[in-house]
Amino acid sequence: MASLLLLLLLALSAPGTSLFSPGSGRLLPYDLLYADGVRAYFARDWPRAAELLQRALHSYSQLLVARRGCQGRCREEAGFAGPPAAPSWETRFFDRILQRAECLGECLGRRLGSEPSLHRASREIQEDFEQREPYNYLQVALFQLKKLDEAVSAAHTFFVANPQHLQMREDMEKYQRMAGVKLESFRDLQATLYWEAYETGVQQYNVEDYLQAAVKLEESLEEVLLALEDCRALCEGPQEDGTEEEMQPGLYEAIAAHYIQVLKCRQHCVLEVATKPARVSATDDFIPSHLVLLQFAYDQVGNQALAAECAASYLLFYPSDELMLEKMKKYQAELGEGASMTARENIQRYVQRSLMEKKLIYYAVEHLGGTFNDPDPWTPDELIPGSLKQKHRENREKQRLENLDVGEQEQRGPFTFEGITVAMDSHQLNGSQRVVFDRVLTDSECKDILRLAKLAQDGTVNWRDATLLLHASEKSRKIVESYFTPGKRLHFSFTHLVCRTAVEGEQDGRMDLSHPVHADNCLLDPEGKECWREPPAYMYRDFSGILYLNDDFHGGDLFFTEVDAVTVTAQVRPKCGKLVAFSSGRENPHGIWAVTHGRRCAIALWYTLSPEHAEQERMEAEDLMRQGDMEQELSHTDVKEHMGTDHSGGASPEPPVPKGRARSTSQRRMSGSESGQQPQKLRARDEF
Numbered sequence: 138m139a140s141l142l143l144l145l146l147l148a149l150s151a152p153g154t155s156l157f158s159p160g161s162g163r164l165l166p167y168d169l170l171y172a173d174g175v176r177a178y179f180a181r182d183w184p185r186a187a188e189l190l191q192r193a194l195h196s197y198s199q200l201l202v203a204r205r206g207c208q209g210r211c212r213e214e215a216g217f218a219g220p221p222a223a224p225s226w227e228t229r230f231f232d233r234i235l236q237r238a239e240c241l242g243e244c245l246g247r248r249l250g251s252e253p254s255l256h257r258a259s260r261e262i263q264e265d266f267e268q269r270e271p272y273n274y275l276q277v278a279l280f281q282l283k284k285l286d287e288a289v290s291a292a293h294t295f296f297v298a299n300p301q302h303l304q305m306r307e308d309m310e311k312y313q314r315m316a317g318v319k320l321e322s323f324r325d326l327q328a329t330l331y332w333e334a335y336e337t338g339v340q341q342y343n344v345e346d347y348l349q350a351a352v353k354l355e356e357s358l359e360e361v362l363l364a365l366e367d368c369r370a371l372c373e374g375p376q377e378d379g380t381e382e383e384m385q386p387g388l389y390e391a392i393a394a395h396y397i398q399v400l401k402c403r404q405h406c407v408l409e410v411a412t413k414p415a416r417v418s419a420t421d422d423f424i425p426s427h428l429v430l431l432q433f434a435y436d437q438v439g440n441q442a443l444a445a446e447c448a449a450s451y452l453l454f455y456p457s458d459e460l461m462l463e464k465m466k467k468y469q470a471e472l473g474e475g476a477s478m479t480a481r482e483n484i485q486r487y488v489q490r491s492l493m494e495k496k497l498i499y500y501a502v503e504h505l506g507g508t509f510n511d512p513d514p515w516t517p518d519e520l521i522p523g524s525l526k527q528k529h530r531e532n533r534e535k536q537r538l539e540n541l542d543v544g545e546q547e548q549r550g551p552f553t554f555e556g557i558t559v560a561m562d563s564h565q566l567n568g569s570q571r572v573v574f575d576r577v578l579t580d581s582e583c584k585d586i587l588r589l590a591k592l593a594q595d596g597t598v599n600w601r602d603a604t605l606l607l608h609a610s611e612k613s614r615k616i617v618e619s620y621f622t623p624g625k626r627l628h629f630s631f632t633h634l635v636c637r638t639a640v641e642g643e644q645d646g647r648m649d650l651s652h653p654v655h656a657d658n659c660l661l662d663p664e665g666k667e668c669w670r671e672p673p674a675y676m677y678r679d680f681s682g683i684l685y686l687n688d689d690f691h692g693g694d695l696f697f698t699e700v701d702a703v704t705v706t707a708q709v710r711p712k713c714g715k716l717v718a719f720s721s722g723r724e725n726p727h728g729i730w731a732v733t734h735g736r737r738c739a740i741a742l743w744y745t746l747s748p749e750h751a752e753q754e755r756m757e758a759e760d761l762m763r764q765g766d767m768e769q770e771l772s773h774t775d776v777k778e779h780m781g782t783d784h785s786g787g788a789s790p791e792p793p794v795p796k797g798r799a800r801s802t803s804q805r806r807m808s809g810s811e812s813g814q815q816p817q818k819l820r821a822r823d824e825f
Contacts, residue, residue: 163250164203167196168258171271178274187278190271197266200256201371203248208370211240269298269327269414273305285315289322297325298414301567301698301705325414331360332413338430347434351443354434358427362483364410372402397501400494401509408512418569422514424487425454432464441471450480453488454515495520554616560715566707568697570720572620578609578714583686590636590686590738606634607759610740613684617718617744621680627744628751630678636738637693639731651693654702654728657681657721657743663702668723675743677750681725682718682742685711690735698726711737 174189214236245253265271272295279288289312296305312318338353411423420426432447445468448461455461468478495516498509503522510532521529561573578586586605610632618627637651655661658678659668670676683695688711695717696708709717719725721743745751 164196164199164248164256165192165251166256166258167193167200167266168262170196171262171265174271175274178278181281183278183281187275187282187284190275190278194266194271194275200249201367203245204374205367205370207241207244207248208373210244211237214240269295272326273299273302276308285318286322288312289318290324290326293323294326297328299704301707303705327414329360329364331357331364331410334360335427342430342434345437347437351431351434351438354427354431358424358431361410361424361427362487365406365487368406368409369403372399372406393501393505397498397505397507400498404491404494404498404509405512419512422454424484425451425515428454428484432461436464441468442476444468445472445476445478446481449478450484453480453484492517492520499525554619557616559620561707561709566697566709568706568719569724570621571697571707571725572718573709574616574716574718575712576714577613577616577684577716578686580713582609583713586634586740587686587738590634593634603758606632606740607755609684610742613682613716613718613740613742614744616716617680617682617742620718621720622746625746626748627680627746628748629755630675630743630745630750631741631752632743632755633741634738635741636736637732638736639690639692639734649731651729651731654698654726656723656726659723661700661702661723661726663700666700668700668726670722675721677745677747678721678743679746680718680744681721682716682744684740684742685715685717686713686738686740687736688712690732690737692730692733693737694730696728696730698728700726702726702728711739 170189170193174186174193177183177186177189180186242253249256272291276288276291276295279285279291292305292308292312296302296309299305312323334353335357338350338357341347341350341353407423408419411419413420428447428451432444432451435441435444435447445465448464448468451461452458452465465478469476472478491513495511495513499520499522501507502509503525508528511529518526556576558575559572560575561571563569563571566573582605586609589603589605610629614627614629618625621627654663656668656674658674658676659670660674661668690711694708694710697706697719698704699706700723709715719727
């Protein structure tokens with residue numbers, strides 16, 4: 138669906154105006170070409186749509202090339218060569234500033250053939266191009282024009298960056314089945330060289346082909362450093378922060394604020410180049426990881442000199458790494474005292490420049506205000522001002538939680554629940570703080586709880602039946618607590634046994650939801666791409682879980698999305714004993730597809746770290762269960778002796794009714810009963 142701003146552009150552009158001007162020598166603004174191309178798309182004018190969308194993509198690409206090129210040229214022509222003379226430092230400094238501004242304006246104007254300000258698109262349109270949205274329109278237009286190979290390439294380019302887009306997934310499957318589609322047509326038109334080289338290098342490394350691994354990893358590292366320079370150059374362009382200041386800042390304040398913004402942008406370039414298309418989080422320590430792999434690969438092929446160079450380069454990031462220091466001693470002994478074992482010059486420049494930028498940013502944050510989320514785990518602790526160290530540690534912990542993966546799970550220690558396995562973690566679920574466990578319940582336990590759901594509908598549940606639900610949910614709580622919050626107590630916020638039955642009638646082609654996309658502790662706003670943590674949301678919920686009881690039905694899968702509530706990032710198929718657990722916030726919007734055949738049953742669970750929000754009814758239910766256990770035990774002994782009551786027939790075949798039986802609110806809520814039910818009956822609501 139077109140964005141609001143895009144629709145406005147469509148409305149404002151005159152229908153008869155052509156934005157395509159061949160031979161004019163001018164690079165037309167990509168946002169206007171895009172708007173006109175989308176209008177042609179909706180008018181089903183496929184030749185014009187394909188032409189304009191391709192020109193929009195070309196214009197966007199050439200704009201980035203021009204900006205990067207001009208930044209590099211003007212850095213050389215109007216750079217800050219040497220320190221300014223003390224008496225006139227201000228005029229000399231601003232003289233260079235003005236020369237740089239003039240150079241950039243002239244260079245961009247010449248390359249673009251028009252005023253550079255015409256090429257400043259909104260953040261919303263920029264995001265469309267960053268997410269490759271024009272290729273989605275383009276592939277349809279090309280398909281309608283029977284340009285099948287080009288359509289497949291455009292579709293594949295979009296799909297690489299948006300692999301969970303449901304419609305495109307279907308389109309890709311159709312393309313794969315079509316006769317005449319060539320395998321080489323499935324190519325990424327915006328592929329970055331270093332990712333292909335890096336992944337090939339890692340594959341060769343894993344099969345112990347270290348010579349080929351070193352070649353590919355060197356190629357990747359070289360391209361990554363070039364990509365970083367390109368990204369950093371674009372940081373000096375116009376900044377669109379979407380805010381309107383009521384009061385313009387003073388001269389020096391404005392310069393300082395903009396410069397710090399540029400430095401922060403440059404610092405985060407390492408995250409940009411380390412994040413693959415369609416991935417949520419960046420590859421950790423992307424540049425240091427190259428050096429670790431290269432060091433080992435060169436060591437294995439007997440090139441100690443290059444291995445030592447890579448080790449020395451890695452120590453620039455982590456100077457106290459004991460393992461690498463030991464390797465350096467080993468190389469020194471093997472190569473001799475006179476051998477040069479210095480770090481690579483390009484890595485030295487990278488680290489020195491990054492540390493200088495961090496120092497300036499932290500100084501500005503400490504004295505001028507603002508925040509900075511440092512992207513690098515290797516930043517020296519002594520570089521961070523004392524007043525910011527606590528905040529830095531909190532940010533680092535927050536980042537750690539948001540990027541949980543297998544490696545971090547191993548750092549927390551082995552998962553100690555016997556027989557239970559982690560089937561999918563956050564990395565495999567393409568998100569953060571998500572996990573799927575298998576074999577939490579046995580088949581017989583699932584059947585027993587399913588029987589409980591049937592008894593609840595018939596109103597014949599007794600305290601022993603409800604114990605099954607309590608035990609299963611408590612086991613799930615311990616598992617989630619052990620995985621996500623070791624050392625911190627998780628409390629039940631709400632527990633719900635729920636069954637959902639397919640409606641009668643035609644089921645083919647159903648795409649409706651059993652439960653719409655939502656987050657569990659905030660109000661999801663897909664249009665604004667926000668999740669508002671305010672009433673009536675259950676703001677105190679921290680983690681959520683679904684424990685499945687069966688799989689003999691169609692539909693009913695759980696799926697996760699981005700904050701837009703449209704882009705699916707992962708899907709989970711229910712199965713007896715499978716537990717899906719995830720954090721309850723904006724990072725995990727989720728929904729459930731409709732059940733199209735049969736009946737799905739599950740235990741829905743919500744947890745909180747706040748004791749004051751613990752589920753009181755559950756505590757009462759547990760008290761009742763303990764009381765029931767005690768009375769059952771007493772009934773197996775001499776009832777008169779222990780109870781002081783004449784039962785005139787010995788122990789009853791059924792245990793005595795607990796004193797608190799009439800207060801079955803906890804049991805009703807535990808199984809989702811309606812408020813009008815009789816106290817002793819339980820009923821499962823047919824909803825989630």
